[in-house]
Amino acid sequence: MKTDIMLLAPASRSDNHYRPPFSLLYVASHYREQGMSVKIADFPFTEHIRNPKFWRNRDEMVSQSKAKMLNEVVVHNPKLIGVSCYSTEYDEVKQLIADVRKISDAKIIVGGIHPTLRPQDFDGLADEVIRGRQDSGYACWDLIDMKHYSTPNPYAIRGVMLSCGQVVSGFGCPSRCTFCSSATLWQYFKGEQKPASVLYDELVMLKTKYGIKGFFIIDDLYTINKQRIKEFCLLIRNTGLVWACASRCNTLDEETVKQMAKANCIQLDFGVERGSDRSLKELQKGITLQQIRNVFKWCKKYKVRSLANFLVNIPDETQEDLKDIEKLIMEIKPTITLINVYQHYLGCKLGKQEPNESLMRWKRKYMIKVNWRNALKFSAIKHSRIDSWQTLSLLVKEGLNQFFGR
Numbered sequence: 001m002k003t004d005i006m007l008l009a010p011a012s013r014s015d016n017h018y019r020p021p022f023s024l025l026y027v028a029s030h031y032r033e034q035g036m037s038v039k040i041a042d043f044p045f046t047e048h049i050r051n052p053k054f055w056r057n058r059d060e061m062v063s064q065s066k067a068k069m070l071n072e073v074v075v076h077n078p079k080l081i082g083v084s085c086y087s088t089e090y091d092e093v094k095q096l097i098a099d100v101r102k103i104s105d106a107k108i109i110v111g112g113i114h115p116t117l118r119p120q121d122f123d124g125l126a127d128e129v130i131r132g133r134q135d136s137g138y139a140c141w142d143l144i145d146m147k148h149y150s151t152p153n154p155y156a157i158r159g160v161m162l163s164c165g166q167v168v169s170g171f172g173c174p175s176r177c178t179f180c181s182s183a184t185l186w187q188y189f190k191g192e193q194k195p196a197s198v199l200y201d202e203l204v205m206l207k208t209k210y211g212i213k214g215f216f217i218i219d220d221l222y223t224i225n226k227q228r229i230k231e232f233c234l235l236i237r238n239t240g241l242v243w244a245c246a247s248r249c250n251t252l253d254e255e256t257v258k259q260m261a262k263a264n265c266i267q268l269d270f271g272v273e274r275g276s277d278r279s280l281k282e283l284q285k286g287i288t289l290q291q292i293r294n295v296f297k298w299c300k301k302y303k304v305r306s307l308a309n310f311l312v313n314i315p316d317e318t319q320e321d322l323k324d325i326e327k328l329i330m331e332i333k334p335t336i337t338l339i340n341v342y343q344h345y346l347g348c349k350l351g352k353q354e355p356n357e358s359l360m361r362w363k364r365k366y367m368i369k370v371n372w373r374n375a376l377k378f379s380a381i382k383h384s385r386i387d388s389w390q391t392l393s394l395l396v397k398e399g400l401n402q403f404f405g406r
Helices: 022-032 052-076 087-103 113-117 182-189 196-210 226-236 254-262 277-282 289-301 319-332 357-378 388-403
Strands: 005-008 038-040 080-084 107-111 164-167 214-217 242-247 265-273 305-312 336-341
Touching (some): 022 080, 080 087, 087 113, 113 182, 164 196, 226 254, 254 265, 265 289, 289 305, 305 319, 336 357
Parallel strands (some): 005 038, 080 107, 164 214, 214 242, 265 305, 305 336
């Protein structure tokens, strides 16, 4: 029987550290509600620990994943083919579409961030361009290999070895940070957050059907509504699931952090980015150093692990800016510190800036320095669902790979 629609993502995304293809899972719901048969051609890599062998074989694994996707197109002969595209994948998607045209007469639809912001780039390439969201608000988990995606790994709740579900409760971020494309994309991808009860039901299903022990809410900003957090915490606290989410320092207060901790929230991820109020203001981050200090203090008080993202390679950045970041890290002492290198993407308001090798060396050395200090603390994590020694081993491997630039 001919499949109505097959959904594809570029094969390079197969290196996804156990993160399901969310864009495809949600688009699938749109077509299912129209009574169409849907397939997702998803062939993730089975090897995810970063090491020299992995990177030597990566190109070959990408080629193999792409070959499997194209074979699925031949076998299932879909009427429609949907392709997801980020801006960094544009050339790869162009080639993927050309290869699909050689073996299929299906109508090709493209969607995602790049088609949303620059639909004209697909003139003469795709038959239809979708701008923004096209979903029915739920994920079609049965269309992917959940045995693979529920494999214990340290990438969902960073640094914690856990069989973990990853879920979406809402789309988009209303913040106006100049280094991020979210502000530009907000008009296209914003949407209502799932009610606490709907998110709870989805997680219970994932626990019952796929055996997850914890979960990460991957929303750009989950903690935007304190009342919804309170309702969710009351529901989830007796499931035995541990969890984490991304937050902003100006959306939490002490009582909310306390409630989340009681509901088995074990980690909060924050975009701190810079080390001075001046630099934060220049990036229109919308937070202050005092708010940062407060929220990391509350995390320590209620024994919630903290992850702090910092951003370097900002145009006109000085050595003093880097020293401010170092000083703040030493003050707030995150459980995990990530130093990210700014790159300009389509939709960003901040200008382009190429990193120099000196900055990259500083980043690698400083990350391993601050994270090594905390690594031994991970071995002290006491939870029946967390293999802390495996976690420590993986953290050491990750640190060494970052140090050597892999």
